[in-house]
Amino acid sequence: MKYLSIEDLEENIAVVKLTESYHKDLSPLQLYDISRGCWKNKLETFQKVKVVLAVHSFIVQEVYAVDKWLPATELHRETIPFDSEQEKGRIGFSGQVAPDEIRKKYIFCSVKDLFKNGNRHPIMAFLSKEINKEKKKWTERARTLSSEINDLHLRGMDTDAVVKVRINQGVFRDRLLQKYSHCCLCNVSNIDLLIASHIKPWKDSEEDERLDMDNGFLLCPNHDKLFDNGFISFDNTGRIIVSEKLDQVNCVYMNVQSDMKIDINNGNKKYLEYHREHILHKKN
Template identity: 30%
Template sequence: MLEQYNLKKEALIKAMKKIDDLGIPKNDVAKKHVIFLDGNAYPPVYLLSMAYAVTYGRLLDTREIKTERLLISDYEKLGFETMTLEKYHEFQKAEWDKLNSLTEDQESMLDNLRDNSMDLAELHKIMEHRIDKSSMRERLIKSNGKCVCCDISSPDLLFVTSIIPFEFCEEYEIVDEHNYLLMCSHHKTLFQKGYISFDSDEKVDLAEFTKEEEVIFYNLNSFKEHQFSEGQTHYLDWHYDNVFNKKV
């Protein structure tokens, strides 16, 4: 099937990077299998379509590609790892379990939480720490490299920041890389507290109550524009509607 379209492995890898940036359309999600690379999963049919676009300049109509089973065999011949959708969901659960695995001290904190003697904020700090130490951080630094608001690029000064606060996340949203941004400490705090967000044009917007001296101190008038993936835009819309201007 891949040979029919004269698609090389290099084109498929480029297509994967394109999908990482743009996300996957709702109608093109995986049905039974995924192609798996570096912790990310790709729908075999849509990946073929995107690889065709990378090579020839236009997407294929995925509705006309009915032979997913044959595609899987072709991907495997090229050295790609494939798995059923069920197995991928098991992988996601395992990743979630790893992120959520706690030390004895942290288990004690959870016991305190259940006894109403520990604040939820403490639990969120634990989760934030686990996320920031995970492989997700390395992938974000590799793909972005800078704070999404400024030019700070030193890894020691960058933090993995959830777009939707943990207390409002579904489980799958906590392990979804599109729900995270790289930010320096200043902009992370401003973002989490609702002082800044990103509008529909992907430009930074300032909260209506931001003081002039704060604008000057944080240099808020010189934000650089940042291009987000379709998946990140979905979460940023939620942030703009629910967190920005201290709505929650």
């Protein structure tokens, strides 16, 4: 299962937590109706929200694209009796199931990490302002870590090795472990074996890229080594690209198959472009 972090949210998003009203046999229309209202919140706050994740037990059950937010009294929900007392002063949205390219980023993912601070509101908005604040925090952390590593006065290979160690003791790996439960490419799931692998290497990255979750995959030792050294990469749909440096026999022993695929998001793409351009085939 994928755990969404705040940086995975590419739209202005609201999460609605469905509790008693939810059961697994709801029809699509019933699920839509309980998701879209009615919520005790301000209309102004939610005007910017374009996507709603309907969540039960922290798992995204459906993803909606919002046409508009309106007072709950104007919702006209087909499957829920109108109750003016209940709906007064509350809000809701009208819309539809989100298009596939948006839906597939979130459906059946866990939102548990978004509620770490113990927020108990049944509906919560995540706007880009907040997402940028979170990203800034990680840029700051990367800057501190960079200067710590610089202070060690290492050169070339040593720096790469130290970065690898530091990253794998640190927060980057922890966050990747929250996001992925096994190697992004195979099913190795023993956390002692999983390695935080940068897509665009630390030394080539800008400060805001160094601890960016989109710039990392969690990989098993084999796949980490192959990826780090340019034996394999991925295209923008996540399909594996195998370097000609890796022959058939080694592919078999290193568990590389030409039909392998990795789950990628939009944020991964710019880093993967860099990897294909500068790392794939290039290093030994």
